[in-house]
Amino acid sequence: MTQLMVAAAGAPDFNRDIAPLIAKRCLECHNERDIKGEVNLTTHEGFTKGTKNGRLLLDLVTQGEMPPKQKGLSQKLPDDEIRLLEEWVESGAAWPSDRVLDLYEATSDVRAGRDWWSLQPVKRPAVPQLTGHPVDAFVRAKLKKVTMTPAKRASRRALARRVYFDLTGLPPSPGEMEQFLADTAPGAWPRLIDRLLASPRYGERWARHWLDLVRFAETDGYERDKLKPNIWRYRDWVINALNDDMPYPRFVAEQLAGDEIGNRTEQSVIATGLIRAGTWNDEPNDPADYLYTRLEDMVHTTTTAFLGLTVKCARCHDHKFDPILQSDYYRIASFFWAGPIGQANQGGPTKEQLGFDVYGWTDLSPTPKPIRLLQQGERHKPGAEITPGFLSAVAALDKPLTPPPADSKTTHRRLQFARWITDAKNPLTARVLVNRVWQHHFGQGLVRTPNNFGFKSDPPTHPKLLDWLAAEFMRPTVDDGPGWTIKRLHKLIMTSETYQQASVHANEAEYAAMDFTNRNWWKFPRRRLDSESLRDAMLQASGQLNLKMGGPSFYPRMTREALEGLSRKSGDWQESSANERARRSVYMMTKRSRLLPLMTTFDFRDTTVSCGQRDVTTVAPQALALLNNQFVHAQSEALAKRLATHTADREKQIQLAWNLAFNRQPTPTELGQALEHLHRQQAHFDPRQNSQGQPTPPRNPGSLVGLELWLRADTGFQKDTDDRVKSWSGRSPKRFTAQQATPGKQPIWVKDAAGGHPALRFDGLNDALVIPEQVLHSQHFTLIAVANHTAKNGLREIFSNWGEGGGSGTSLFIGTNGATQIRLTDAFSTAGHLSNPQSHFGLMAINSGDGAATFQNGRPLAST
Numbered sequence: 120m121t122q123l124m125v126a127a128a129g130a131p132d133f134n135r136d137i138a139p140l141i142a143k144r145c146l147e148c149h150n151e152r153d154i155k156g157e158v159n160l161t162t163h164e165g166f167t168k169g170t171k172n173g174r175l176l177l178d179l180v181t182q183g184e185m186p187p188k189q190k191g192l193s194q195k196l197p198d199d200e201i202r203l204l205e206e207w208v209e210s211g212a213a214w215p216s217d218r219v220l221d222l223y224e225a226t227s228d229v230r231a232g233r234d235w236w237s238l239q240p241v242k243r244p245a246v247p248q249l250t251g252h253p254v255d256a257f258v259r260a261k262l263k264k265v266t267m268t269p270a271k272r273a274s275r276r277a278l279a280r281r282v283y284f285d286l287t288g289l290p291p292s293p294g295e296m297e298q299f300l301a302d303t304a305p306g307a308w309p310r311l312i313d314r315l316l317a318s319p320r321y322g323e324r325w326a327r328h329w330l331d332l333v334r335f336a337e338t339d340g341y342e343r344d345k346l347k348p349n350i351w352r353y354r355d356w357v358i359n360a361l362n363d364d365m366p367y368p369r370f371v372a373e374q375l376a377g378d379e380i381g382n383r384t385e386q387s388v389i390a391t392g393l394i395r396a397g398t399w400n401d402e403p404n405d406p407a408d409y410l411y412t413r414l415e416d417m418v419h420t421t422t423t424a425f426l427g428l429t430v431k432c433a434r435c436h437d438h439k440f441d442p443i444l445q446s447d448y449y450r451i452a453s454f455f456w457a458g459p460i461g462q463a464n465q466g467g468p469t470k471e472q473l474g475f476d477v478y479g480w481t482d483l484s485p486t487p488k489p490i491r492l493l494q495q496g497e498r499h500k501p502g503a504e505i506t507p508g509f510l511s512a513v514a515a516l517d518k519p520l521t522p523p524p525a526d527s528k529t530t531h532r533r534l535q536f537a538r539w540i541t542d543a544k545n546p547l548t549a550r551v552l553v554n555r556v557w558q559h560h561f562g563q564g565l566v567r568t569p570n571n572f573g574f575k576s577d578p579p580t581h582p583k584l585l586d587w588l589a590a591e592f593m594r595p596t597v598d599d600g601p602g603w604t605i606k607r608l609h610k611l612i613m614t615s616e617t618y619q620q621a622s623v624h625a626n627e628a629e630y631a632a633m634d635f636t637n638r639n640w641w642k643f644p645r646r647r648l649d650s651e652s653l654r655d656a657m658l659q660a661s662g663q664l665n666l667k668m669g670g671p672s673f674y675p676r677m678t679r680e681a682l683e684g685l686s687r688k689s690g691d692w693q694e695s696s697a698n699e700r701a702r703r704s705v706y707m708m709t710k711r712s713r714l715l716p717l718m719t720t721f722d723f724r725d726t727t728v729s730c731g732q733r734d735v736t737t738v739a740p741q742a743l744a745l746l747n748n749q750f751v752h753a754q755s756e757a758l759a760k761r762l763a764t765h766t767a768d769r770e771k772q773i774q775l776a777w778n779l780a781f782n783r784q785p786t787p788t789e790l791g792q793a794l795e796h797l798h799r800q801q802a803h804f805d806p807r808q809n810s811q812g813q814p815t816p817p818r819n820p821g822s823l824v825g826l827e828l829w830l831r832a833d834t835g836f837q838k839d840t841d842d843r844v845k846s847w848s849g850r851s852p853k854r855f856t857a858q859q860a861t862p863g864k865q866p867i868w869v870k871d872a873a874g875g876h877p878a879l880r881f882d883g884l885n886d887a888l889v890i891p892e893q894v895l896h897s898q899h900f901t902l903i904a905v906a907n908h909t910a911k912n913g914l915r916e917i918f919s920n921w922g923e924g925g926g927s928g929t930s931l932f933i934g935t936n937g938a939t940q941i942r943l944t945d946a947f948s949t950a951g952h953l954s955n956p957q958s959h960f961g962l963m964a965i966n967s968g969d970g971a972a973t974f975q976n977g978r979p980l981a982s983t
Contacts, residue, residue, distance in 0.1 A: 130210040133218070137207050140200055141166075142224030142232060144186060150222055161221060163214035177208050223442035223512070230440045231574035233512050236582065237427070238442070240515070240546050243590035244583040253591075254615035257584035258640050267630060270620040270642040275300055278619055279311065280782050281643075285560055286315040286609070288324035288652045288703075289659055293778045312613050316606045319668060322362035323705050325605075327651055328559055329357050330705075331733065332424040333374075333393050334416075336726040337672060339465065340398035340711040344691075347399075347465065350478045353392030354705070355669045360390075367552060367592075367603040368541035371425060375454075376534035378473065378481040379527075388473055391480040393420070394455065398711065398727055399466045408498050410460050417455045418448065423729045425540050427551035427572035430510075435496030441573035442512040446505060449492050453507035454532045457487035482529035507532050515544050541603070547572060549589035549603075556608050557588070558732065560618060562646040563637075570731035580638045588612075618643070647735060650721035651704035654750070658701055660779040661757035665701040672708040673699040675715050676749065679946070679970060679983055682713065693949065694983070717751075720744045749969065769797060826851045828894050832868070832877045842868045844879060847888055857888035873905065873959045883910045895920075902964045908935055908956035914942075917962070941980060947971050951980025 131137055141160055147153075149160040158176075159165035166176065179185040183195035196204075207213075225232040246253045247260040255269075262269060273281070279299045283291045291299070299311055315321060337351060338344045360370055372380055375394070377387030397416045403409035411434075419431035432438050433448040458480055459468050470476040472483070490507075494500035507520050507530075516539055523531040540548050551572060558564035565585045567577040579585045591611065595602040612618055620643040624630055630641050637644055648656065658664035673695040682692055692713065694700075707715065711726050720740050724730040745751055758779070762772040773793045777785040785793060828849050835848035843865035847857040859865045866886045872878035881887070904917050916934035934942050941950040943964050950973045953960065963974040972982035 130213075131203055131207040133207070133213055133215060136203055138218075138220055139225035139232075139234070140203065142220055142222070143227040144196060144200070146220060146222050146224065147227060147229060148186070161219050163212075163218070166214065167212070174208060177204055180204060222437075226574075231442060233442050233514065235442065235512075235574065236579075237550060237572040237576070238512050238546050240544065241549060241586055241589045241593070244587050246587065250616070252615045253587060254584065254612060255617050257581050257587065258615075258617045261581060262639055262641060265633070265639060267633070267639060267641050268626075269616065269640075270622075270624040272616065272619050273621040273643065276783060277621070278308070282311060282315060282613065284648070284652055285613070286312070286324060287318055287320035288327070288655055289320060289664075290656050290782055292659070293775075293782070296778075296782050308619075309610065309614055312610050316364075316609060319362055320666075322358040322360075323668070323703055325361050325559075326354065326357040327705050328555070329361070330354060331724050331730040332555075333396055333420055334398075334726060334729050335396045336709040336711045338710045338712070339401065340727060341400045341402075343401060344710060344712040345401065345465070347395070347478055349476075350392050350396065351670070351672050351706075352389045352477060353396065354672075356386060356389045356392070358669070358705070359386075361605070364604055364606045366601060367548075367605065368538075371541050371548075372534065372537040375421065375537040375540075376531075378479065379529050379531050379534040385475045385477060388475050388479040388481075389477045392478050394458070394480040395465075395467045395478060396420075401462070401465070403462075406462055409462075411493070411496075411498060413460045413466060414452045414455060418451050420729050421536075422451060423570045423731070425551065426510075426547045427554075427566075427570060427731075428510075428547065429571055429573060429575075435493075438573075440575055444511060446492055446503075447508075447510050447512070449490055449505040450508040451510070451536075453490045453505060454530075454536045456490045457482035457484060457530045457532065459483055482533075485523045485527050485530050487530065509536070509539050513545060513547070516542055543593055549593050550585055552605075553588040553592050553608060554585065555731070556605065557612060560609075560612055561640070562644045564732075568731075570729060580640070648721075649733065650718040650723045653721055654704050654717065656780075657751065657754040658703075661754040662761045663701045663754065663757050664703070665698055667702055667706075670706075672706050673702050674708045675700055676982070677713070677715065678749070681716055694981070717744055717748050769794060773797070827853060828855050828890075830857065832873075832879055836868060836879075838868050839865075844868050844888070847879070855890050855892060855894060857890050859886075859888050873907075878905075878959075883913070883915050899967050900965075904962050905959060906962060907959045908939075908953065910935075941973050943971060943973060947981075947983055949981065951975070953980075954978075 145160045148155040149158045149165070151159055151161050158168065160176075176185065180196060181201055183193055186194040186196075188194060222230065223232045225234050231238075247256040249256045249259050249263070259269065272278075276296065279291055279296055283289060283295075299307065302310070335350075335354065336347075338346055356373075360373075365373075373387045373390035375391070377383060377390040380387055394417055397413075397420060399413075400409060403412075415431050415434055418434075419429075422428050422430040428441065428443065429438070430443055430448055430451060432441075433443045433445050435445070437443070437445050459472070460466060467478070468481050468483070473479050473481055489504045491504050492502040494502045509517055511517050520532060520535050523529060539545065543549075550566075551569070554564040554566050555569055558569055565579050565581055565588075566572060567580075568575070588608070588611075592604075592608050593602050596607075617640055620640075622643045622645045624642045627642075634641065655664065674693055676694055677692055692710075704718070707718075709726060714723060714726070720738075721744075722734050722736055724733050758776065761779075762775055765775055766772055770790065773790055774784055776793075777783060777789070829851040830847055830849050835850060836844050837846045838844045839862075843862060844867070845859060845865060849855045849857075864885045864887055866879045866881045866888065868877060869880050870877050872880065902918055906917055908915065914934060919934065935953070935956075939952045939954075939956055941953065941962070942948045943950040943966075950964070950971070953962075953975055961974075961976050963977075965972050965974075970983040973980040
């Protein structure tokens with residue numbers, strides 16, 4: 120049992136000594152809602168029931184009858200607590216008038232009270248006098264207590280790679296690495312940190328962490344999963360805000376109330392996209408119920424991201440573990456109640472209501488209808504009307520809201536909520552934020568449950584360090600202005616020796632046995648790259664990375680199998696150009712119903728709820744993806760070309776590959792193994808290549824093996840005196856014949872139509888030749904045609920399995936839609952655009968197990 124502090128002298132104080140004791144030991148069974156044994160100990164009247172001064176209850180406690188046994192085991196209070204009760208009763212059992220206790224009076228063994236550590240004011244603790252850096256002082260003070268020593272400093276090469284990935288999500292280039300290694304002047308490390316914090320790549324990296332927190336995606340989710348128009352501007356706003364080191368209070372205010380702040384701008388209204396970034400159901404079973412589902416999403420996202428509390432658990436009843444009342448939930452919900460949470464306009468305001476054509480949020484009225492507490496969370500059981508307000512557990516800031524200005528179009532509730540969150544007296548906000556920053560540098564936070572600072576949280580590894588960082592984060596400085604600056608916090612943490620430790624300790628086995636999860640921070644934790652850093656690093660190593668910032672998201676290449684779940688496969692996923700697909704992963708389209716398999720394989724997060732910490736899994740599909748994924752193959756090919764262009768020397772190629780991928784040279788063993796592998800692969804492929812590295816032709820090209828249909832315009836046809844073709848015999852071994860008996864549908868043979876070569880001219884309306892037999896017997900095929908195209912609009916087909924009388928069960932065709940767009944079956948209806956279609960061109964279409972692709976004169980047009 121948790122021991123309580125006993126007053127050193129004088130009669131016990133009720134509020135200091137007795138109320139916490141009763142709350143911890145008694146109220147779980149004897150409160151106003153759950154009155155076991157007809158005893159309610161929340162009031163003086165209940166405590167003294169049946170006796171003048173509570174002596175009856177004291178006797179039961181003294182005898183060990185209260186609390187009662189559990190599973191046959193005595194629950195008798197410790198002797199010092201019993202003495203405290205005795206002293207209080209003997210002194211008259213003073214109980215302040217009108218003082219009513221409740222379950223959250225004090226923390227017990229089953230729930231947090233208002234005295235819970237994360238709800239106490241942030242106080243700047245004294246720094247232990249051990250080292251020059253405050254972070255190290257706190258860490259090493261605890262290491263000293265457990266007789267451990269920190270790991271030695273990591274190599275400069277390892278540190279450079281660490282800081283680049285941490286701050287930019289990219290590895291250093293070989294040139295950047297050498298530049299840092301050559302800088303041996305004092306201050307090289309903080310200078311590198313400053314340079315990376317000033318890089319635009321910083322905002323792209325750290326925006327990804329924030330977007331996880333606010334469940335950002337660009338579609339609604341649910342069955343139709345419609346696009347949220349222009350919500351990519353919110354993502355760009357986050358990137359820019361972080362690059363600009365926007366003070367955290369403004370960062371919060373613009374996202375919660377960018378439409379209510381003074382001198383609002385289009386950008387500040389874009390920031391309110393946070394509120395609408397969640398899922399949205401366009402066909403809920405009960406639209407009236409769905410209003411409260413949306414409210415829960417907004418309450419949960421904001422209170423989790425900014426406060427680290429699970430407020431949504433109080434939607435149906437008082438929180439089971441934390442001092443959050445059900446009324447608190449509806450007080451917070453009232454901040455969003457005034458907005459357009461209904462079914463119109465994808466659950467948000469119109470551009471006229473916003474004042475800008477952006478995907479943001481605003482209130483519909485400065486005086487909305489009241490919100491009511493729902494008993495058991497049921498809409499059909501409305502309870503008391505709730506006055507807007509804040510969390511009652513933060514008593515120092517529990518004050519009434521002020522009404523909006525007379526000329527306001529909104530309630531100004533969200534603006535007051537934002538200011539309440541970033542009030543220096545709020546005990547949660549700074550603690551939560553500095554913990555998140557620490558987490559993304561070390562892989563784990565000082566509190567290892569970053570989205571939950573309540574009773575079910577993991578306790579802080581270093582409570583005083585957490586509070587010191589929180590106080591320091593809020594502290595104004597002469598150089599950095601009013602405080603609350605995230606970049607200063609980064610530098611503070613990263614200049615510590617704790618951050619610069621090696622990831623392997625000289626006493627690894629011994630220390631791991633003592634502290635396997637590294638709660639004492641005796642070494643730097645090894646961390647795996649997340650999905651975005653992995654993909655972006657491959658693009659950088661291959662030389663393909665496109666650093667274009669901002670703008671609409673790109674659609675990555677998605678296999679046909681991955682698109683099976685979409686209702687409109689080609690229409691819902693329009694693959695972007697190769698150059699766009701080489702952009703950083705933060706700019707990738709995030710479609711809730713169809714996330715890129717490569718990203719989810721490497722633990723891309725759930726987009727429906729706030730994610731404070733991604734899972735880190737080790738599963739077989741990760742290895743298979745790195746071996747077989749088409750994106751990985753493409754980057755491997757690009758890297759090989761980059762190496763071959765740089766030098767013909769095999770050893771130098773291998774050395775450059777290691778430098779680009781790992782920022783180091785290969786060891787002699789690695790170099791030898793790589794050379795051996797290269798020789799084996801060369802021996803395998805060389806017999807099939809000529810001296811120029813091109814594939815050799817087949818040994819017997821005249822056999823035409825695998826050629827199903829070959830129609831030539833210079834032979835094999837029968838025509839009438841007007842040159843109308845009745846039949847056209849193929850030259851392949853199967854000798855298929857294309858026929859047309861109706862004169863009005865017969866194409867015309869033209870002698871010199873194609874640069875001196877003959878051709879058949881189809882009118883694009885009715886002309887067609889028909890092969891009655893089945894030509895293709897597999898879904899894997901190659902179609903090649905030499906043609907030109909002069910029609911201005913309408914559908915045209917070169918090859919089709921549709922009959923003259925109508926469609927086939929499974930459509931297979933290659934043709935055009937309009938003047939230039941190629942179609943290859945319904946599943947690939949946007950298969951590229953022709954260049955100069957009036958001139959004769961070679962058109963090729965391929966369908967294989969790896970997808971489909973089209974080419975014009977050998978130039979790739981499109982692929983799946």
